[in-house]
Amino acid sequence: MLIADIARTSGAVAGTSGRKAKVTALAECLRRADAGEAAIVVAYLSGELPQRQIGVGYAALRDLPPPAAEPSLTVPGVDAAFTEIGAVSGPGSVARRRDLVASLLGRATRPEQDFLIRLLAGELRQGALDGVMAEAIAAAAEVKPAEVRRAFMLRGSLGPVATAALADGVAGLRAFTLEVGRPVKPMLAAAAPSIGEAFGKLKAEAAVEWKLDGIRAQVHVSGGEVRVFTRTLDEITARLPEVVEAVRGLPVRAAVFDGELIALRPDGRPHPFQVTAARTATRTAKSTEPVPLSVFLFDVLYLDEGAGTASDGSGDLLDAPGAERNAALVRVLPEELRMPRVVTGDPVRAKEVFDEAVARGHEGVVIKSLDTPYTAGRRGAGWIKVKPRHTLDLVVLAVEWGHGRRRGLLSNLHLGARDPATGGFVMLGKTFKGLTDELLAWQTERLRELAVREDDWVVHVRPELVVEIAFDGVQHSPRYSGGIALRFARVLRYRPDKSAAEADTIDTVRAVAPVMD
Ligand SMILES: Nc1ncnc2c1ncn2[C@@H]1O[C@H](COP(=O)(O)OP(=O)(O)OP(=O)(O)O)[C@@H](O)[C@H]1O
Numbered sequence: 105m106l107i108a109d110i111a112r113t114s115g116a117v118a119g120t121s122g123r124k125a126k127v128t129a130l131a132e133c134l135r136r137a138d139a140g141e142a143a144i145v146v147a148y149l150s151g152e153l154p155q156r157q158i159g160v161g162y163a164a165l166r167d168l169p170p171p172a173a174e175p176s177l178t179v180p181g182v183d184a185a186f187t188e189i190g191a192v193s194g195p196g197s198v199a200r201r202r203d204l205v206a207s208l209l210g211r212a213t214r215p216e217q218d219f220l221i222r223l224l225a226g227e228l229r230q231g232a233l234d235g236v237m238a239e240a241i242a243a244a245a246e247v248k249p250a251e252v253r254r255a256f257m258l259r260g261s262l263g264p265v266a267t268a269a270l271a272d273g274v275a276g277l278r279a280f281t282l283e284v285g286r287p288v289k290p291m292l293a294a295a296a297p298s299i300g301e302a303f304g305k306l307k308a309e310a311a312v313e314w315k316l317d318g319i320r321a322q323v324h325v326s327g328g329e330v331r332v333f334t335r336t337l338d339e340i341t342a343r344l345p346e347v348v349e350a351v352r353g354l355p356v357r358a359a360v361f362d363g364e365l366i367a368l369r370p371d372g373r374p375h376p377f378q379v380t381a382a383r384t385a386t387r388t389a390k391s392t393e394p395v396p397l398s399v400f401l402f403d404v405l406y407l408d409e410g411a412g413t414a415s416d417g418s419g420d421l422l423d424a425p426g427a428e429r430n431a432a433l434v435r436v437l438p439e440e441l442r443m444p445r446v447v448t449g450d451p452v453r454a455k456e457v458f459d460e461a462v463a464r465g466h467e468g469v470v471i472k473s474l475d476t477p478y479t480a481g482r483r484g485a486g487w488i489k490v491k492p493r494h495t496l497d498l499v500v501l502a503v504e505w506g507h508g509r510r511r512g513l514l515s516n517l518h519l520g521a522r523d524p525a526t527g528g529f530v531m532l533g534k535t536f537k538g539l540t541d542e543l544l545a546w547q548t549e550r551l552r553e554l555a556v557r558e559d560d561w562v563v564h565v566r567p568e569l570v571v572e573i574a575f576d577g578v579q580h581s582p583r584y585s586g587g588i589a590l591r592f593a594r595v596l597r598y599r600p601d602k603s604a605a606e607a608d609t610i611d612t613v614r615a616v617a618p619v620m621d
Contacts, residue, residue, distance in 0.1 A: 105145070107177040107178065110148055110149060113129050114149055132244075134244035139271035142269075143263030144263070145179065152262075160189065169206050170210070189204045235481075259280050284406060287324070287333035292480075293487040293488060294485040296615075299471070307473065310449075313472060314445075314461040317466065318366030319366070322361070323401065325360075327357070330347075330348040343384055362401065365383075365400075367383065367396070368398050375395060402445070403478065407436065409436065426474045427447075427474040429478065444461075470490075496613060498520060498573050499529055499569065500519065501519070501529055501565065504562050513548045516534050518531055519535065520607075521612070532586065535594055547598070568603070570602040574593070575593045575617070579620050588610075591620075
């Protein structure tokens with residue numbers, strides 16, 4: 105298969121806002137790929153190329169060689185070239201990489217050059233196409249989309265799922281199973297502005313759980329071994345001995361739990377989020393004394409209680425309804441390891457739980473359907489979060505050099521929400537409020553790494569960094585393409601645990617904040 109095919113498909117997908125048209129274009133492209141190429145096609149089209157691994161700076165992409173007249177680059181050929189570029193190291197590696205990129209681009213036609221540059225610069229990398237891509241794989245392989253989504257949840261990446269679907273259909277997809285020790289993509293929550301609205305979306309009775317502002321953790325137990333993974337599926341076991349200790353002695357042969365880890369003060373109220381985050385951050389100030397994390401588990405995806413017990417045998421619980429998974433959780437976990445939870449059909453009672461959680465310094469509640477299975481992502485909205493004050497996770501699109509005291513620092517952030525219709529981002533406003541000196545220094549360094557171009561004092565960056573923003577409301581604004589702007593936006597913190605594909609969408613912004621005039 106030729107890169108020209110992928111470039112053309114990428115253009116077609118970007119050029120239409122219709123979901124169906126996107127799926128059709130992607131499926132058509134996948135049908136032309138052989139099973140081995142499919143994984144690469146999927147990765148490139150969803151912009152999943154690991155830029156940092158390839159390590160091509162923007163400078164290498166600025167001076168383009170003249171384009172080739174005819175397309176000749178093949179998918180395996182380009183992939184091999186990327187691997188070669190990524191492997192260059194040692195003295196002179198920057199120049200060597202630049203030469204290799206120039207040689208690759210010199211063999212590309214103009215549209216192929218455009219595509220490869222956007223791929224290398226990370227500008228295709230919104231991954232917003234995950235849902236669309238899963239549907240396209242299903243269409244190309246002639247299987248149900250649910251089969252593809254399930255395999256994606258279990259495997260964590262769509263490339264290998266596409267290969268399996270095209271090579272072996274449903275049988276290939278079902279070969280992806282839940283294995284203790286291998287993390288799966290976590291279930292996420294939709295948002296509602298109030299308890300009443302959240303209840304309105306679920307059946308009469310639902311579970312109301314505290315929402316703690318900690319770190320999501322998937323805890324895998326097998327025999328005496330405990331392993332802990334983040335929501336981005338990275339292993340953090342070695343950093344959290346107290347979590348391993350808390351879970352080690354449970355009466356299970358094997359299990360996979362889902363939950364939240366948080367640093368609590370002796371009075372049970374949470375420490376500021378940074379204290380929790382410091383326990384798993386890769387770059388931390390060594391001077392701070394680590395504060396132990398408490399474990400609050402709220403789901404179980406797999407359970408084998410061992411011979412002679414209630415569930416004698418092994419069991420993947422992903423398809424079991426919420427109430428049944430919780431019953432299993434209650435059976436094997438002591439109360440102090442479980443997330444506080446009340447089952448009720450009464451919104452007034454639910455509001456009491458919410459008020460209590462907030463009074464104790466927590467974020468709010470997650471209202472959970474009793475009958476939905478465990479599914480990755482926000483699909484189906486079996487979980488709905490309600491907070492007293494909604495915040496948004498937005499993507500930094502650009503940043504302005506500061507003035508005065510902030511001279512030499514990247515300060516005023518341009519904030520964007522995801523636009524699922526286009527796969528791009530919609531700008532919602534700017535802010536330099538809420539930034540501490542520490543955050544300013546950190547973002548200056550990080551955003552310089554992500555810079556793609558600079559005009560006057562505005563540095564445009566690869567849309568990768570997710571920042572959590574508080575705001576007072578949303579108002580109409582002709583200045584931005586989405587027609588709305590945030591009022592009094594201020595930075596709460598960065599969300600390095602989230603990718604741009606997980607940032608809030610423009611639809612979420614409208615759902616949590618009615619537009620004021
Ligand atoms: N009881 C709970 N049930 C589920 N998730 C919980 C609970 N308590 C805290 N959480 C956290 O809330 C997150 C679910 O909300 P969501 O899917 O919107 O992710 P998020 O965007 O990280 O949330 P937020 O930014 O609001 O913390 C989970 O990833 C988890 O870390």
